[in-house]
Amino acid sequence: MAKVFIYPSTSLILSDMVARYGHTPLSSAVAIRERIQTAGFESPPLQITPEEPKKGLKWAAVEVPSGVRGRMALYGPMIEACEAAIIINDADFAFGCMGCARTNELITFLVRQKNIPKLDLFYPKSEEEGVRFVAAIKRFLAGLGGSK
Amino acid sequence: MTDYIPARVGSVTKYVVVESFDVTPADLAARAYEISQGAMIKETCFGLVINGQPEEVDRLIAELRSVDPDHIFIKDRGFPPGDSRRCRANLGGARPGYHGMEYEMTIIPYVSHGLEILKDNDENKIAAPENPLAHRVLDISRLKKIIDAEES
Numbered sequence: 001m002a003k004v005f006i007y008p009s010t011s012l013i014l015s016d017m018v019a020r021y022g023h024t025p026l027s028s029a030v031a032i033r034e035r036i037q038t039a040g041f042e043s044p045p046l047q048i049t050p051e052e053p054k055k056g057l058k059w060a061a062v063e064v065p066s067g068v069r070g071r072m073a074l075y076g077p078m079i080e081a082c083e084a085a086i087i088i089n090d091a092d093f094a095f096g097c098m099g100c101a102r103t104n105e106l107i108t109f110l111v112r113q114k115n116i117p118k119l120d121l122f123y124p125k126s127e128e129e130g131v132r133f134v135a136a137i138k139r140f141l142a143g144l145g146g147s148k
Numbered sequence: 149m150t151d152y153i154p155a156r157v158g159s160v161t162k163y164v165v166v167e168s169f170d171v172t173p174a175d176l177a178a179r180a181y182e183i184s185q186g187a188m189i190k191e192t193c194f195g196l197v198i199n200g201q202p203e204e205v206d207r208l209i210a211e212l213r214s215v216d217p218d219h220i221f222i223k224d225r226g227f228p229p230g231d232s233r234r235c236r237a238n239l240g241g242a243r244p245g246y247h248g249m250e251y252e253m254t255i256i257p258y259v260s261h262g263l264e265i266l267k268d269n270d271e272n273k274i275a276a277p278e279n280p281l282a283h284r285v286l287d288i289s290r291l292k293k294i295i296d297a298e299e300s
Contacts, residue, residue, distance in 0.1 A: 010245060012165060012252045013259055015223035025224070032226030033160070036233075042152040045233035046226075089280035093251045120280045123255050130258030131265045135274035138266060 002144040005082035005111060007104075008094040009075065014086055017137045022147025026082055031074040048073075060106060067099030068106065075103070079110050084117045084144050086137065091123070117144060160205050161225040164196040164212055165249070167256045168219035176212055176220075183211055190229040194253070195220075197229040218263040221256060 002023045006014035009028040018025035035047040043049045048070055056069025059076040087108060094104055111118065119140040124130040141147065164180075166173050177191040180198065187200030187208055196212075198205055213220050227234045236243045242250075266274075 008248065010248050012163070012221055012223045012249055013255065016221040017259075019222065027224055029224035029226040033224070036226060036231075037154045037157045037159075039154055040152050041149040043149075047152065093248045122278060122280055124258040124262070124277075127258055127261040129277060130255075130260075130262035132262075132274060132277040134259060134262030134266055135271040136277050138271045142271075 001146050002083040002141075003081055004141070004144070005078055005085040007085065007087045007107060007111065008091045009078075009107075010094075011088065011091070014088065014137075017134070018086070018141065021138060021141040023084075023141055023144065026078040028074060031078060035074075059110065065099060065102070067097075068103050071099060071103040072106065075107050076110075079107065079114065082111075082114075082116065084119075084140075085111045085114075086119045086121065086140070087111065088121050088123055156199065156228050158201070159199050159228065160202045161197060161199040161228050162205055162209055163194075163223050163225050163249075164198060164209060165221045165223070165253070165256075166195040166216075166219065167221065167253065167260060168216045171216045171219065176215065179215060180208060180212060184208060188229060194249070197225065199228045218260050218267075221259075 003026055004018045004023050005026045006018060008014075009026070011027070015025045015027050015029075032046055038047070040047070041049060052073035053066040053069040056064075056066075056072035056076065059072040059079075060069045095101060117140070119136065121133060121136060122129075124133040164176065166176055173191050173193065173195050177189060177196055180187075180189045180196060184200075185204060187198055187204050190197040190199075198208055200208070209222050213222065230237075232238045234243055234245075236246075
């Protein structure tokens with residue numbers, strides 16, 4: 001059972017596909033859950049504390065805005081832990097403020113730098129593309145081996 | 149700064165999204181209540197939110213997925229159901245994160261179709277989708293559309 005990083009990391013479709021074919025999806029919900037279930041200082045809504053931008057220094061330089069470093073404290077450990085990745089390239093809804101946009105660029109850059117199996121896709125826009133989309137993901141995940 | 153004492157530590161929360169002509173969220177909720185052994189189940193407009201111990205939630209979603217495997221989609225959620233930091237009852241407007249799910253709901257019918265077709269077909273015999281990293285040449289018909297759309 002491989003740990004598969006998904007981008008967009010909130011994607012319902014990718015999260016479901018990875019779990020459906022027997023692997024573990026690494027999504028932002030897992031990182032957020034870890035924080036909101038850990039005792040500490042009250043920092044609503046996501047329990048992101050001033051410690052997170054410090055942790056983010058591992059993946060982004062000190063002159064990078066704290067918003068990017070704070071986000072990287074969530075995604076960085078998952079990128080390090082992942083054994084494969086699926087990236088959707090036309091996920092417009094992943095676009096957000098500059099913090100989100102720059103973090104997204106850094107996430108895809110770090111994933112592409114890593115020497116792991118990667119699958120790049122577009123969202124399907126028709127039923128025919130849907131078949132190819134699902135087949136590509138199924139093939140990719142079967143190739144990782146060790147599915148549950 | 150005040151101390152933060154987390155609730156429901158060790159539990160997991162999952163969304164169960166239904167996109168089916170045969171199964172409604174209410175049907176799925178009734179089935180979930182029948183087989184639940186202590187998990188918290190909340191019915192929503194798009195499906196269910198289930199919170200409980202990981203083994204119990206895994207068992208429940210495996211059962212629920214079998215109701216209509218090609219049209220039920222599941223993903224993790226960070227917050228428990230009804231959490232005041234995320235629930236739209238407290239915030240007003242859509243829940244943060246709903247827009248992403250709403251967008252993917254428009255694509256899910258194509259994915260469901262793909263899952264149905266792949267039940268009877270070998271995935272290795274199906275052509276690969278378009279590679280986003282490949283250099284794409286501008287199609288002549290698209291170029292013509294751009295020229296035609298240009299205001300004179």
